[in-house]
Amino acid sequence: MRHDNLDTFLKTADTTLAKGPVALIFVEDDVEIGSTVRHHLDCGFKTLLVLMPEAFGLPDDVADKVERINFDVVRGDDCFDAVNRVSAAAPGLWLYYCYNAEYLFYPFCETRTVGELLTFHTEERRDAMLCYVVDLYAGNLEAHPNAVSLEDAHLDKSGYYALARNDPDNHNYPKERQLDFFGGLRWRYEEHIPAKRRKIDRIALFKSKPELTLRDDHTFSDEEYNTYACPWHHNLTAAIVSFRTAKALKSNPGSTFDIETFKWHNSTRFEWHSRQLLDLGLMEPGQWF
Numbered sequence: 001m002r003h004d005n006l007d008t009f010l011k012t013a014d015t016t017l018a019k020g021p022v023a024l025i026f027v028e029d030d031v032e033i034g035s036t037v038r039h040h041l042d043c044g045f046k047t048l049l050v051l052m053p054e055a056f057g058l059p060d061d062v063a064d065k066v067e068r069i070n071f072d073v074v075r076g077d078d079c080f081d082a083v084n085r086v087s088a089a090a091p092g093l094w095l096y097y098c099y100n101a102e103y104l105f106y107p108f109c110e111t112r113t114v115g116e117l118l119t120f121h122t123e124e125r126r127d128a129m130l131c132y133v134v135d136l137y138a139g140n141l142e143a144h145p146n147a148v149s150l151e152d153a154h155l156d157k158s159g160y161y162a163l164a165r166n167d168p169d170n171h172n173y174p175k176e177r178q179l180d181f182f183g184g185l186r187w188r189y190e191e192h193i194p195a196k197r198r199k200i201d202r203i204a205l206f207k208s209k210p211e212l213t214l215r216d217d218h219t220f221s222d223e224e225y226n227t228y229a230c231p232w233h234h235n236l237t238a239a240i241v242s243f244r245t246a247k248a249l250k251s252n253p254g255s256t257f258d259i260e261t262f263k264w265h266n267s268t269r270f271e272w273h274s275r276q277l278l279d280l281g282l283m284e285p286g287q288w289f
Contacts, residue, residue: 010085017047023049034061035103044116105274108274128205140261156185186199246262
């Protein structure tokens with residue numbers, strides 16, 4: 001169904017958002033819209049909200065399977081505001097958000113649905129899941145000048161690290177079970193990335209509740225939502241493989257001419273399988289087998 005804007009859609013929230021998990025896909029340009037929607041439909045989300053400019057088109061095979069909402073990003077925090085508004089309208093549901101040309105992977109996603117994943121996570125008394133945004137890029141930029149190619153996708157197999165997340169409200173002591181994660185293109189080309197945008201961690205899967213607020217650094221007002229594990233053992237984590245940074249670096253006049261290729265000695269072809277991400281340590285199964 002097509003909706004004129006988010007306000008119009010939220011008037012139907014009682015029925016449209018009756019069951020979760022719900023995915024929000026924000027469309028920033030016309031790159032890989034169809035593949036992004038198909039991938040998340042295959043994950044098993046009960047409802048997909050595709051927030052996109054009116055001028056862009058949706059492929060016919062997915063147009064009738066999603067809730068299309070006319071949406072233009074005017075300010076940098078418009079997407080975060082939209083997530084918060086949907087969250088407020090659907091308390092108690094698991095929500096997920098991403099952008100076009102981003103693809104959610106979680107342990108054993110080839111045989112298990114996202115609903116099964118979140119059922120297990122809920123049983124572990126967790127209301128949010130840490131996701132790592134893993135940069136993808138085309139291996140041949142001459143053939144793919146926008147840096148996007150599903151068939152020629154590559155990622156960095158090493159170069160990821162974490163730093164303590166200091167708490168300015170507590171004498172800058174490290175926050176408990178919270179870390180800032182870095183790596184990928186945002187690390188290798190950090191001179192072109194604002195410092196605030198260099199982290200690759202995103203709490204992209206979370207259970208909505210009253211007064212919960214998503215902040216513009218992809219963390220939440222409830223600090224427990226921002227933790228990578230519970231106090232008693234390791235928890236599941238997921239990965240969002242994303243062409244978003246590569247697209248931005250190649251479309252920005254300030255960086256595009258400095259980059260002839262994204263490939264380096266630690267590049268490897270992406271296999272589009274959760275096993276590769278598990279083997280590289282880019283997500284963890286926790287206690288889920």
